[in-house]
Amino acid sequence: xxxxxxxxxxxxxxxxxSPKPLxxxxxxxxxxxxxxxxxxxxxxxxxxxxxxxxxxxxxxxPPFDELEGASLSPNVESRLEAIKKTIVKDLGFTPEQVTLKxxxxxxHSVLFGNTLTGQ
Numbered sequence: 138x139x140x141x142x143x144x145x146x147x148x149x150x151x152x153x154x155s156p157k158p159l160x161x162x163x164x165x166x167x168x169x170x171x172x173x174x175x176x177x178x179x180x181x182x183x184x185x186x187x188x189x190x191x192x193x194x195x196x197x198x199p200p201f202d203e204l205e206g207a208s209l210s211p212n213v214e215s216r217l218e219a220i221k222k223t224i225v226k227d228l229g230f231t232p233e234q235v236t237l238k239x240x241x242x243x244x245h246s247v248l249f250g251n252t253l254t255g256q
Contacts, residue, residue: 166229186219
């Protein structure tokens with residue numbers, strides 16, 4: 138199975154999670170609902186947005202712990218904002234429909250998809 142489709146399946150599952158959606162307040166887009174609607178370039182864009190100029194993926198840990206607190210570090214917040222822009226551009230959401238928490242969950246979806254396929 139192709140990597141973008143695996144990621145689309147993960148994202149769809151998180152949108153449809155019960156009893157409470159974990160992504161985008163349970164809302165989807167036609168890109169997400171369409172078979173092969175997410176290209177592998179989306180995953181590369183999310184990783185690039187997260188890593189910025191850093192050389193290695195492990196240099197900055199994904200921010201789930203920080204999301205539970207009152208504030209994010211400026212470095213993490215700027216990286217999540219970059220991921221949010223990627224989600225808006227590639228998945229067809231409006232900026233108001235995507236939160237920083239959605240960006241963090243999206244980051245984890247991409248990283249998990251890469252782990253499943255050995256990328």
